[in-house]
Amino acid sequence: MVRLSDNKTISLSELSFFLSFDTATLLFISHGHVLSRDHRCRTFHLSLKIFTYCHLVIIWFWGFHFTCFDQLFVMVTDKIHEVLTTGIGHIGCVSSSLRPFHSDVLGVIYNRNSEEISCCLNKESSEPFLNNLAVGSMVSLFVGAISHEAYNIKGPVTALRDVQENEKFVCDKLRHGIYEPFAALGITQDLADRYWLRTPNVKVVFKVNKIFVQTPGPDAGKQV
Numbered sequence: 001m002v003r004l005s006d007n008k009t010i011s012l013s014e015l016s017f018f019l020s021f022d023t024a025t026l027l028f029i030s031h032g033h034v035l036s037r038d039h040r041c042r043t044f045h046l047s048l049k050i051f052t053y054c055h056l057v058i059i060w061f062w063g064f065h066f067t068c069f070d071q072l073f074v075m076v077t078d079k080i081h082e083v084l085t086t087g088i089g090h091i092g093c094v095s096s097s098l099r100p101f102h103s104d105v106l107g108v109i110y111n112r113n114s115e116e117i118s119c120c121l122n123k124e125s126s127e128p129f130l131n132n133l134a135v136g137s138m139v140s141l142f143v144g145a146i147s148h149e150a151y152n153i154k155g156p157v158t159a160l161r162d163v164q165e166n167e168k169f170v171c172d173k174l175r176h177g178i179y180e181p182f183a184a185l186g187i188t189q190d191l192a193d194r195y196w197l198r199t200p201n202v203k204v205v206f207k208v209n210k211i212f213v214q215t216p217g218p219d220a221g222k223q224v
Helices: 012-019 037-062 067-073 078-086 127-131 165-184 189-196
Strands: 088-094 100-105 107-111 116-121 138-144 150-161 202-207 210-213
Touching: 078 107, 078 138, 078 150, 078 165, 088 116, 088 127, 100 116, 100 127, 107 165, 116 150, 116 165, 138 202, 165 189
Parallel strands: none
Antiparallel strands: 088 100, 088 138, 107 116, 116 202, 138 150, 150 202, 150 210
16 A cells, blocks of 8 residues: 555555556545646656556566566576586587587586676587577587586577687686596596597587576476
8 A cells, every 4th residue: 555645545556557547647636636747747756666666576476577587587506607617518509490409518617797608619529510500599508417416508699709728727627627537437538538638619608598407306307
């Protein structure tokens, strides 16, 4: 309820009803006469603020949302970031004929300010994937850790760039970090290097739109 002068009140639904008309002609309910032009302007701005706040609350609690709202509340937590930068990843897209293509990720860089993920790839081994990719394409990144914790992150490509020299340390760090768990599986460093020791020379940058849990268990498939 909104309290007016003389202790009179009006419900939010009634206020919304009145605001659906030309607010400049809104009657001054507590005194029963039409407001002056100056008062109508002040009443309009006050009513508009109340109207906006009320409808934002309604949108929040009813669960109505748009893509822009999804983007506002997407959050790569420290836990997800840990899997992103230490886990093994694959990034995929589909062609215009809906044929799937994917590439192995040699390293991941996350920009918290822009909510963008950069996947470092080897251009030569990723050629089929890159040939079906352009700015605006939707991509899907799967990344999983040795602990089986995994996530699927989706979003549109915002840029295709060369990997800078100061960014290659991310790929080196990931490669050296997987030697130990690979060794526990009987995979020697020389054998692992046949897969991992590739030059990261192209970077696929995409905006984080949605994140899904892929860890086996009851939460698998749920959106973060």
